[in-house]
Amino acid sequence: MARPQLSDEAAAYVRELVLTGQLRAGEFVRVERVAEELEMSVTPVREGLLALRGEGFLELAPRRGFVVAELTEDDVRDLFWVQARLAGELAARATAHLTAEQVKELEALQTSITTALERGDLDEVERCNHAFHRTINLAARSPKLAWFLRASTRYVPNRFYHRIGGWPDASRHDHTEVLAAILAGDPDQVRRAMEEHITHAGQLLVEHADLPVAATGGD
Amino acid sequence: MARPQLSDEAAAYVRELVLTGQLRAGEFVRVERVAEELEMSVTPVREGLLALRGEGFLELAPRRGFVVAELTEDDVRDLFWVQARLAGELAARATAHLTAEQVKELEALQTSITTALERGDLDEVERCNHAFHRTINLAARSPKLAWFLRASTRYVPNRFYHRIGGWPDASRHDHTEVLAAILAGDPDQVRRAMEEHITHAGQLLVEHADLPVAATGGD
DNA sequence: ATAGAATATATTATGCATCATGGCTAGTGC
């Protein structure tokens, strides 16, 4: 799976530039420049940028170029509001579908997270974290909800949580709550636990991200 | 607004083909064929299809082409679940922001819908319907939530409601409930009214759309 | 005569068409 699609590579590259603030709101993304940086031609870059427009990261000014979209603190709060609702619903639905084996896997992942934390292996923590949520979200068997969830999580920079002190520990605690609710077999309790988990993450991200407070004007 | 962007035209064309069932799940969308039909070259078509992949309508089999994605009855139910939550939240948020003038506009639109219904002018009904929701959604001042809402409504075929007997009348009734809640200034009541409204629409669409009941298997 | 505005020109980048390459598949022969 070296480079399945150049346009995906271009999209991922620019998305990360936007999320890490290396490209600021209002700036133009020059197709040719990106093409040079990634050593590809302009066609796949343009395709990738159009995909990013579809994701809400860029706006397209016809015959002018792609502009980085505004992303305010309120926007991030709203994104996590969506993410919390969706992750909560998916987790609630998953409760009835999770097999005993899958529950065991979740417990194993939770153990791995704890030991990895003690070793200070944050990459491993993130991997297990991801697997934990993925297992739950797949078990819900609701691909469209999962699609919307992914759309909302795209706004979280890769490896963002690494840079937030105390987050992995808080996450480990939240997962314990989710697991307990799953073991209790109570979908509503699972939903609440997962919603709180995501909400915590959102609060941390807003505190650490240093975003513009309000939009500039009315479009 | 003749042809703002050929890729948008291609995306809209194929999206409608998928939604109206002229392209069935699993079928390949041949780039060159679409290009011929729209009398454009393959580049903008491919760009449009990549956008549709981002919207969840198509899947991309690398080096094979674009395949129409599965859309089951459960998927549509989930899409309307999302739509109802988002429209409800937006309406609740709008309640505090709506000016007296905007409320008057909503009432005027509601009146227009009623008279247009009596004339049997379904196009006008749809126009006012759209304006009604748009006014509320803009007043909520939550662009990201609005983005997700739009993503969920893209799955509703254009002019779909025209073909459903009794829908315009039911819609008129639901709007009355929403308006009453807005006039009462009660966000929670507004949310409930709007969620019910969308849920009704979803039920009607599922009943009339004749979709596959379940997904074929595990991807 | 100079400052400012308006027009003409030059430059830049988009957007689309065309072309070259190579992967995937089906069809043929053994």
Added chain:
DNA sequence: GCACTAGCCATGATGCATAATATATTCTAT
């Protein structure tokens, strides 16, 4: 049933026309 071949089609590289903006030049008014 398997290997090989031929053709189709996705993918992306390149070239060109057009639109938009920046720059320079000219004209006008004070």
